[in-house]
Amino acid sequence: MARVRNAPTMADVAREAGVALGTVSRVVNGQPVGAEFKARVDAAIQKLGYRYNSSGRVLRTDRTNTVALIIPNTINPYFALLVHHVNMALEKRDYKMLLCFTEYDRSREAEFIRMAEQNRVDGVIALTYNPDLVIPEDIPFVTIDRFFSVSVPCVAADNFGGGALAARKLKELGCRSAAFLRIGSTLTNEPSKRKDGFVSACVETGLPFEVMALEDGQPLSEFERFLTAHYHDGRLDFDGLFIGTDSLAWQVIRMLRKLNLRVPEDVQVIGFDGIRMFGDQELTVSTIVQPVQEIAETCVHTVLSKHLSNVPSLICLPVHYEYGGTTREEKGEIRHV
Amino acid sequence: MARVRNAPTMADVAREAGVALGTVSRVVNGQPVGAEFKARVDAAIQKLGYRYNSSGRVLRTDRTNTVALIIPNTINPYFALLVHHVNMALEKRDYKMLLCFTEYDRSREAEFIRMAEQNRVDGVIALTYNPDLVIPEDIPFVTIDRFFSVSVPCVAADNFGGGALAARKLKELGCRSAAFLRIGSTLTNEPSKRKDGFVSACVETGLPFEVMALEDGQPLSEFERFLTAHYHDGRLDFDGLFIGTDSLAWQVIRMLRKLNLRVPEDVQVIGFDGIRMFGDQELTVSTIVQPVQEIAETCVHTVLSKHLSNVPSLICLPVHYEYGGTTREEKGEIRHV
């Protein structure tokens, strides 16, 4: 069969330069070649307008310099941030990213893993929810926020520490009674530990607390019912809320406003993630900030390391608290919610 | 050289099934094969755990089933949305996406085009800012928001119409005097027409207006100076603002609040893009909504069409206005800013 596109190949360059094919390959790959030869090859490349074609190398070496990132979507700003930093970390190492959006669909999660194998990616980084997901053995695999087994490295923020930090912060800011609200309690993953850390620190500091967790299917209005049930004579039973994500925190704040409760005067709110308005402006709420860039960097570093067996199976990266207008702080910044 | 990974190949399957290599290929690709043969091949595939390897096909056919998307980043929610819909549109057609973040860096824009060629992508969709960008001839290329030449299809929202719609809406909502604020006026692209449409409709409806455009390098505080200069005795000269993007609108609203101006009571604000809180909650401001999904779908459809010459060189897709709390509307929704 003839060439599909008629772009010049290394063979054409070799012929033009009057050298062997292998010599062209060495020049292109920066391996040692005599100056005279190199000059002739470079000239031929110029003259023919030769463009390197990676598909030959892929077939020969079975390395694509590509890593698949499996993630629900990029509409959620936390995922969008993750995608961004993973891609940057990959690019720094001359790797490309094959992006797969699952939309939380379990069958899609599994299908993308198959697809990644077919395309001979050099590794997979996955943030998934399918409880029965089978992790392939023959390909470097790193998960985010979810621990499968000691043979599959998992990278996550220090969710337990973050939950504890939120509780201690509320206590420190004068809260007398707190509640933790979260959604999606079906699957046990690393973020589930936010609750454990919160509870642990509440107990430790003597801060009374309640926990309200919604199953995945339940409507958000359940939170409204919960809050209303704890609302008497214009006051809420809690003066501090720790909420599983910034996104949910934002929605809960709207509910509080409906009850004529002021944030942070009547109720202080701390979220989790560190989402900023339009990606780069102010925080949406006071929050526990995930080290997204470090998470991405660690995932990439890990998935590309030669000896996965030397890698810890769970890597928790430190979080920090940041003021975002929904807690009472000395720093007199403008409230924006 | 021996196999790199020792995964079974079509040859192994053929041997196992006692058929020819070509027959395996036909089975795998769903071409007509005798039932008996097909059964034997399927059984062999099962038995050996054969996984299709796309790298052979790529080399053979020079088609990767991959399209490169070149875009500044995914932190900006508008870009994040675009990435999402482009990927979904590609996936629907069994194409993969090679994502390239330029971070607005001109040299990176050019470099990614080179990289895309090397990797033999089947097409490129690009949202770029480099005024001197050279579009390759030998690869299907579609741009977003920026017109290069009649031979390079450009997909965009109806920016002119959107600007006009904003002006008419402000007029309709009772505005007496309006201003248009935008940033980044160096490069002339499709979004530049937002101003033209706005001006045109202001003139048409007799709405007095001013335009304030910031060059790319200038600090945002210039807008604050502009507003302050038009602020007398607790009143702003304008009771309506149309702002180039939702992101900028959000920042301007913060400036207005510093001047103790209420939105929308004192000043109504309309943005552009249609960005939602956390990607899926309420709009951040009243705005002209871009049809992002249609833009993505059109880009993909266009870049993959066989006969690019039959394609219009500029495709403008309709926008619409949507209430987001920063205009005065009958719909009494809770203000959230």
Next chain:
DNA sequence: TTGTATGCGTTATCAG
């Protein structure tokens, strides 16, 4: 319909 054989562009081995 099925088998055979060639080549896609590159890398890597081996001999000169």
Next chain:
DNA sequence: CTGATAACGCATACAA
């Protein structure tokens, strides 16, 4: 250091 040549896995033209 350079040249010649054999794979890599698959698709397809051609022969049977």
